Amino acid sequence: MKPVEPRLQRKLLAWLLGPLAVLLVIDTAAAYWNSVRFSDLAYDRALHEIGREIVLHVKLDGGQPRLELSEAAGNILLLDPDDLLFYRVTGADGTVLGGDADMPPPREAPRATGTEALAPRFYRDDVGDAPVRMMVARMRAGTGTGPGTPLVQVQVAETLHKRTRFAWEMVANIVLPQLLLMVMATAVVWFGVSRGLQPLQRLRRAVSDRSHLDLSPIDTHDVPGEVRPLVNEVNDLMARLGQTFDFQNRFVADAAHQLKTPVSGLKAQIELAQRETDPERVRHSLAQLYISADRLSRLVRQLLSLARNEPGALASMQLRPLDLNAYALEVSMEWVPQAIKRRIDLGFEGADRPLMIDADPDRLRELINNLIDNAIRYSQSGGRVTVRVNVGGSNECRLAISDDGPGIPVPERARIFERFHRLLGTQEDGSGLGLAIVSEIATLHGARITLEEDTDGVGNTFSVFFPLRGAGPSPGLSAS
Template identity: 40%
Template sequence: MESYVPSLRSYLMNRLLTSLYLLWLVSTVVGYFATINYANQPYDMVLLQRAQAVADQLKLGSGHEKLEQVLELPDGSDPVMPDRIVYTVSDSEGRKLAGTASLSTPLSYRRSKIGAVFSNGERGGEKTRTVSLVYPDPAGVRVLQLHVSETTHQRQALIRGILANIVIPQLLLILLAVAAVWYGLKKGLLPLERFRSEVAARARGDLSRLDEARAPVEVRPLIDAVNDLLERLKQVMSAQQRFVADAAHQLRTPLAGLKTQVELALRESDPVRQQRILEYVLTSAKRSSHLIKQLLMLARNEPGGQGVEAFLPLDLEQIARECTMHWVPFALEKDIDLGFEEAHTSTDILGDADSLGEMLGNLIDNAIRYTPRGGQVTVSVKHDGSHVCLHVQDDGPGIPLEHHALVFERFYRVLGSGQSGSGLGLAIVAEVAKRHDAELRLESGNGEAGCRFVVRFPLAEKQLELSGPRS
């Protein structure tokens, strides 16, 4: 089951709205406690003044207290004054001496606090606010406590009013912020929507670059990455098209010849002539097989083919030695001296062994093919600073200078050479060299006789320094 992936707009809206909600929640909580604090300050001051007035009327702390006097305080029935106020006079032990309620507590609850002490409580299911004062006797005989308590209806009404004035505007601002964020996201994501529409409207096979000129800076890296991918796809498709075209071009003639020869063999009744025709068919089939192998090797080493991900550290000298030994029997058939010169030093490179073997095989085959009987072909590997050079030299007729730049093109063959071939061998050499980031040169041989092919590879250490370790 595929996991749900939200759209970019939904993701951004969720993150932004969650942040706005958390900010609103924190602001509301902080505002609530700040409101309680600011609302209590003036009411506490009024409550303290009322307690002091009660103390004055009862003459507390004068030594002539009028504790038998019962004071009438607001009972909460007046709409103007909805809070009920009660009081209690007690001694230091918390025993009630006078008052309209039982609010007595021992003197020890003050914990040595001096002055008015405010506290919150509950009476008859209603929240209350109480202030406590201490009045020592002038003679130092006893200590009287006065507790005055009132309900908090007015305080709560004030708090609700202040909170309403804070929270409601904040909610409206949140709604406006949500609308602004949604509109901003819609406008901000238009380049991506335009990008999507442009890609969707393209014709099949259209791999041209996307226009990043109108895209925001943040979107351009994405467009550049897509353009890079399109360029690589274009190379792959171009390589495939060239392969199909090359295969169709090169295989049409030999397959037609095979078909004609097979039809002729079927009609031939003479066994000797039929055997000769079948031998010709076998030779043509071998040539076609070799041609197909070369076409596949060429496609494999083209840009967009197999790539360099499969490169491994290789000893170029060992590959060259093994490949040279493989071609010795073919050289002996033409009485050609095929030699190999070692480098006697490190020749490690990063590469594909199969491709390098095919490249060297084509160079040696080309040298043997065009070197006359009794000639000489030399394969050598040399260390050149930060590079390793592979040389294949012969003493054949050589290649005219005006053809040096053309012999690496596909199907190009120098006229009058007297040798058969597909014209793909040196093209494969060029593609393999390019894939390995190697320099390929064609030089004239010693004394202007023959030719020398030079392939210059960077050492493995140098490649690792430039590209980093391969995973």
């Protein structure tokens, strides 16, 4: 069985109309109880009067009470078009003076003296199979009022038809207007809730009718204040999705553009190798294929790294306390074989104390690797590359990589960190992505990067300034 879909309108109506329905039921029960009570009060007086009229027909014969109620008088007193009336009169000693034989004996009354002993009692009972309202009272026989006049006990019972009818008429007069008011309130509440939820319906249509490519903000005009924070969060989410899609589209476009040339080169070299019959030339072609495949692999790694370090990648970062001095030395040592192979003097100048920063180790390694790779790649054979770590300011530490490569003109320094930008005249293979990756990793860490000439006037120095741990939130992280 399909579960019932939760709906706001249904819940609002239930919470608004449910208590009203409960109150109506409680009010109906209370009205019925009060109606029965008032009905009994009204008809009990008449029942008491009938008992007093019957007692007037009790005569004293030699000081003993005797009931003299003719059939005509009995018909007058006990005739009722709606209910049956029963009576019985007994003396003080329990002798039945007259009345209906089916009348049950009175329930035992609490002992009382004085005037309380003469007060009538009313209760519900049964005569035969008929429920009745019973009146029991002790009265002085006949018309006597003196204390010497003997007491008789009179019982008068009446069936409940007119009492019940009167009680229900009173309930109807009370409840029917309230029920009509309840119906009107239901209609008004239904209409009000439906009108109140119309902005949500328009909001639903505005979202469902838009294209999946449309990530523009949802118009918050006429949106209820309770829903506006949700709509604002959705707009913020769509803005982030739009930024992510832009990053993805740019990555796909960049990858397609950059991979097209090396893949075409690979295909050309494969076709050339297939036409060769000389084993030596085939081995040469395979060697060229390996070099081209290695370049392509490096390009793919850089493209993936670029995508991983796009702005907005803070959610995937795992920052932890890290000593930049020791970490930079560790990464630099891994490049010693490559430096020796290129006949490059790779040196390290560290700080005299630990410099703690908050960093993602993998991304920081990638930043250092790209800077050292760039320095070794563009330095001449026999040149010098130096990695330095020192205090850059009161709240900063500095990672600097100096090389002996060709100097970068000042007009080009602003563009050197752009994607796929390469200096004209360089002979080294490259994709122009290494420094772009460095720049984006630095931004993710709230660091800033600069480029200036080396201190000896030969080559370039790339410096990355990281905020020291405990120096306050970094700009890059707070911007997120």
